[in-house]
Amino acid sequence: MHTILIAAQKGGAGKSTLAAHLSTLADRDGKTLLVDTDPQGSLSFWRRRRTAQTPVLARASALAMPDVLGRARCSGVAWAVVDSPPHNTSLISSLMSRATLTVIPVRPGPFDLDAVGTTLAMARRLKAPMACIINAAPPFTCGDRQVSVVVETRAALSRMGAPVLPGQVSQRASLSHALISGQSVDEYDPHGRATSEIAAMWSMISELARNFPCQASD
Template identity: 25%
Template sequence: MLAQVFSVANQKGGTGKTTLSMNLAAGLSKRARTLIIDADPQGSAGQWAGLSPDERPFPVAVISIASNLPREIKRMREDYRYLVVDCPPTLETGVAQAAMTVSDKVLIPVLPSPVDLWASVRLAEAIEQVKIYNEALQPYILVNQLEPRNAMSRGMQQALDEFNIPALENGLRRRAIYRSSALEGSSVYCMGKRGEPAAQEIDALIEEILKS
């Protein structure tokens, strides 16, 4: 069976794209063989994994691919069950679009404000162009850094309803453990009891995207 390919993309920086990629891959790796493809020239995913101690390496291998991304992804689909592509925070290079041409789903992390969602309009337009070549591509908005005690604002909910890309029911809350795990080159799954609430929400997210 060929691997499912999940691209994580947003042309706006600071939305938690790499945090989502790394923890999504860590959760998927508990189910089957998974690989992270670092398609961002900044190399954030590789740097994250590189911080892990030798005695406790990051649970998923990270490889960097700078060119011929669709060809390389197609080649690796036979060796893994899941591929997670951490796309660069720009549309100018065409790398994100190239990844999406061979992806099953694209996850778009956005911060919980209408302004941040509107900043993703160009990405939504790019996805429509990609669908000319990959009709089966399924895009989803993922609301990131939700405040634990605050419900999503009415303005944000209205903006989501008006956006032409569906939002996942499961979002990610603002949790210090995500930053802590990054500093340790780890995932929330390896952070003991402190990481359990975050791991549970990643698991819920995975269940939703695998069933969608």
């Protein structure tokens, strides 16, 4: 079983939105468990509105995570996508140590760049595999060119030594509209730009995860 952790120690990075959309794509690759560890419960809000039976959602605390992941592995789950809370260093550290890959969403802008250093340092200290995603970015301009703030954010992350996935997830209304109706964006607007961006990210994330050994449960 591969465990994908979505982590950022700053609120508003878009972790829950990414977790919901990525988990439905993961479920097409194999049985998937979506784990909500954020007390805000955004994923639980989405799951209650969802008519599809998958992905299955579990709420979990830090103490419950080893048991949740262990039972998931025993039941044949191929992918666990975990949404983490911000501002909880001990929980994020615990989740990181169990993750196959930690995905760190970064919004373009100085505040998010300033905050991401703490998450990067934690991953390095734990020797946890990680990848940054430029998230909630201004859409591409004519000619499919990234706007300057996205280019600058990517360059800044590279200077910090952070691995950054190509492309971006743009700020698009369809991402939110889908969640309100309990859908993922590929279900809500299968041929839209948001769907192609999320699908490209999942393709890269899943390929990276397969290159790392699955973490053992406690």
